[in-house]
Amino acid sequence: MKAIDPHIHMVSRTTDDYLKLAVSGIHTVSEPAFWAGFDRSSADSFRDYFFHLTVTEPARAARFGIKHYCWIGLNSKESENLQLAEDVLAIMPEFLDRPTALGIGEVGLNKNSRNEIKILEKQLALAVDRNELLLIHTPHLEDKLKGTRIIMDMILSEPRIKPERVLIDHAEEHTIREIKDNGFWFGLTLYPNSKGSPERAIDAVEIYGTDRICINSSADWSVSDPLSVLKCANEMRRRGHPDDAINKVFYDNPKAFLSQCPKFSAA
């Protein structure tokens, strides 16, 4: 089958992983800007990272016939440093103009602090000014419910942002209903130890339906699996769901969301 992984951090993966994606049927990926595992010391580090996302990685992916798109943004973990955040915000437009940049992401909250909220407000304002799609990171674990609600309140209070142009990612069972009821797309992340499993993701598909859901690996430098999207599709198949529903969740849905950016075309 063909699938799109709408959230994968290929800068952290090996070239062998590109080959695995290609031979397994994932020929289109999108890569949000995220935290590197440590706090960077200056905006110059982000300039290099955004270059990596918009130039180096698409070229590396193309060698395997994979289309690589990206998102530009300042992750919430590094938003606590306001001066760094302002410096990064200043260089973002240059990279958002690049041909494979789909919008602003992954931006959101981490521990739900005042500075995180301040910088998210600025990135939402930038999205409004440029009419960019938004890919939203929600906090981990015990902070997710509170953070997801704060983020949704912030976005819904800005009438120029259409919820159907926003994907709220890392949703889990206790946040899906509210996200969907507010008109947003939602993402489920498959992580072997700390986030959702294929079984729980397909439970969510069965409970909440196949509309406005995107399932991703978020594979990065930590314990993660770049083929988890296809393993999840297989979980849906073995429960007896029809092929058209499986294709909708794993190909048509991410294609529909990402295609709202005119730069995107799926392989």
Added chain:
Amino acid sequence: MTPHYRQLNATEILDLYFIENRARLLDIASFLDRIDRYEGSDEAKADFRYQALVNAAKLLHNSDTGRTVAIQNSFSDPSTEPLESAIGLKAVGAWDGGKQ
């Protein structure tokens, strides 16, 4: 036209997932036994994370509302005010009652 797929019934779901979930339950039991066995057990069992896990396990008996959502909510910070600062803080998996 008859569809070429067929949705499973509940017994088939039980057949499909029983063994692996039995193993997961034993992993949790073994984890709690390990805490009992090691030095400092009383201190660990007083930790908010241990208490949150034990309380969440009780929610497995509740079939009236969704167990998964109830357990997720039981681990979650119920407050609404932003933190003054996130410096030095990280998510640990259970709400500490606002002590951070």
